[in-house]
Amino acid sequence: MRSRTALLAGQTTALGLMMAFLVVPASALFLHAYGASTLPWAYLVVAVAGVLTSALVSRAGRRMSLAGLASGLISAYVAIVGASWLALVLWDAVWATFVLVVLFPLAIPVGFVAVGSQAVRLFDVRELKAQFPRVVAGFPIGFAVGGLVAGVIVGVLGGVEQLLILGLVCGLAMLGLVRRTAREFPAELLARPDPQPRARASAGVRRDRRTSVLRDPLVAAVLGYQVLSGAVTQLLDFVVWERAAATFTDPQSLARFQGLYGSVLNLTSILFVALAASWLLRTYGLRLGLAANPALVLVACLAMLAVGQGSGVAGLGFLTMACLAQVTDITSTDGLTRGSVAATYQAMPPERRLPAQTLAEGAGTPVAIGLVGALLLLMQALDLDVIAVVWVVLVLSLVWLVLSLVTYRSYGRHLADVLRHRTWDPRALRVEGEAAEEMVHRLLGSAEASARTTGLEALADSGSPDLDRELVRALGDPDPRVRSRALDLAAPESLAGRPLLRDGLAGILGPTPEGVRAAAILIGRDPDVDPHALGLWTDALASADGALAEAAVAGAAMAPHPSQLPHLLDAAARPSPPLGILEALAAHADMLGPTLTSLWVTTADPSSESGRQRDLVVRAVAGAGRSRPRRWLLDCLDEVGLSRSDLRLVVGSLAPTSWARQPATVPASVLAGCLDAEAVRVHAALVGLDQLQSAGAPRPGGSDPGLDLEIAESAFRDEIDEARRHVEILFGASACPRGTAWFLRALEGSEPQLRATAIELTETTLGRHRGAITVAVLDPTLDDASRVDALAAAGLGGTTGTGDPVAWLADVATDPGHTWDSAWLRASVLRCLPRLSPAHASRAALALADDPDPVVAQTAAWVLRR
Amino acid sequence: MKESDSLPQSHPLTVDRVALLRRASLFATTPGRVLAGLAARLEEVVFDAGDVLITAGAVEEWLLILVEGEVEVVRPDGRVRMRPVDIIGELAVLDPHPRIATVVARTDGFAFRLDKQDFDEALRLRPEIATSVITALARRIREIRELGG
16 A cells, blocks of 8 residues: 555656646746736647547557556657757747647646546545545645745756756656556556457447446536636636736746745645645545535635735735635645545446546546636636636636535445446337337237237337327237236326227226226326226225236226225225235325324234234335325434334335335435434444343353343344344435345455445445444444444444443343333343342342233243242 | 143243244244244144154144254155254145155154244234245255255
């Protein structure tokens, strides 16, 4: 780890030196020769050159190893600077400074693409968050030293342009460091990317590839973020250069200012990176990392505007404020923004990382600079002064701040995708063009039932006008699978304006499974519902024929209607309701609000009518997608008096089910209290196991295995298992409603990068504090003692195991504060108390002799009889 | 073989019965509170060495959970010794058919008897038990395959 960080930091230091020895001579000579008003034209050229460079880097990245790519880029830089120096020295060609002024803003992001892409390969996401600020620190160190040296020695070199020679030396040093890093980590840096499936992609395919990367919401958000970051940085840079050129009129004093100011700027950045950035990122995570830069610039702009409005822009006061604003921007960019943006690439599938990084960092910044160039030219044309530029920065920072939050949310969602290794969603087969239509008609006329079904699905996916006609034909198909699929496809849409299909469905009404499902569809989707259909459907639901009852609930699940609800609730109260009742009730979730409210307050035996009804309604509402009753039910999880059985019922229903085809994510804020309580229960039960060991150890020898201690231990283990299962479900409901198996596999840690990403996912979903608690609860690699430590490290207080362990266990048995709310645990702990302390056992048994729970009362009576 | 209504029960407490049940692989992963209802329905069967607990060909809908003692399962293809806490005749409660083996006690001991009706009710009300049953059956299939392979 240390050598990786040192080598990469060495590269960024060299990059910083290169930039200092480039920008100081280039800006001083350029501003002296052409003035700040020419800068916008340079910006426009930067935009064009930047896009071309980005495309070039992206193309090279698909063919070359990372080390090869970085070496090529540095060599090109050295060649351009060397040629410009020769032109300046030999032919006094001042126009060459234009090339260098264009090169400067291009070289920084390209340099960081080179270093950043190496870092992404060499660190996992959590290492990256900790180490990348240190790596980035090399840049301001190099820039500060370079600026200081430039400012001091510019007078003794015999010409400002001689500083470029020092830049060339630093470029060669960086080249050497890249080669050294590659030799140390050849597997990561010298491996060439896998060849593309088609070597000669057409222009259309290339466009599609670029578009497909951009269709990724995270890439789009990061690109937007980078464009705004680049634009704001460039505008602030312009404000400083413009004011500096107006204040310092000869090239040497301008170069001295640029060198010394650059040195101060970067020293501040170094101190921030060294003392605060890494800690801030580790403590507050990526949300702060992405949002801090725009927020700080916003404040700096307000200060600049206050000074500008007060004392005007001509004095040193405004220049000082502009410098402070730029220091704020650069400091937070180096310390927080770069590391955070680099971490977001970890949330992309590996094959998209480099294209996305190249696009966002390589092209995003030049595009921003080009936009800034155009904007400044427009402002010059409108004769607006530098204050107007500050106002523009203020507005852009506001948009940038909002986009940082969007980027963060998208990052969280992408982490789950990376862990699941899901890259593409299945696409519907589209029917476009004559050839495709002919193929579908051939499928519909096939002798194979599966082909006919595929044909129907293709028509439905494409919204074909032939769909209704083919559905009606399929309703009379000899194969029941085709008839069933036709009913599936007929159910989701209204029948209004579709007389052909409505008549087709009415034509098959009857006491058959298909006839009953058709009746349900007519009830749910036909505004002029046929009373015959309703009668047929209700009879089927009440029928002793299981196939008809199942068809009735299946139809109701696909075409819900208020008139079906009372009958479904009656069916739910039966001792053996149809299997599909849950799905049918879930489809009616929006209508279940009043029923849920009245059932929720009843405490009923699960085997009674109302108990069964309550259980099914709660499970259906909790497991269904977004609805008002679901939200109400989830809010109940925070109720102080919520019983354990109701907690089990609601939380258990949030687990992924096959019938909830599109499970809705539950906001983390809704589940926070419940999640904390379950984590506390895990901690307390672990303490209980420890107390049991303390009280019972050494275990009695002989042939008796200690059934009583085994009973109590199992009960504590049950508490831990159940609470862990609840935490898993609650986290899953918030982060990954389709299931958590892949998350737990990642957490097992066979692949460190995946484990780090899994941990990151908990933090982005639940926040740093609850993320740490969740990992401490769920981490399958922890034993009991390590889990207690991890929970304590995550800041979980709760029950502690100090004092007399037997008294502690007696308290668990009587549970005076209803801390455990578990009759089974009380009975189990009471069972082992006589062995540990007959006196405690008797006292506890006396207190529990009349317990309403039969198992507790039975155990208490047994203790008292002894 | 003597049924418990004629004898004092050696494990009358529900918590004890559950602990014994959980020693059986079929119920090892089922939470104790879930097994409590099932434990209350168990019938204790006390036997002496030489008692025939199950007769091949008989159609019965219950299983035995051997808690103490040893029994021998006598099949046409061989004999298998069973010890606590093995489950005997579980296929009868999942798919009732004539017994394929005779089970004879080799020592004194006792077992719990669980009827199909109670088992089915437990499965219906507590799906967690079904998960354990599936796991145990999968394990049994794997063992049979490994023996065969």
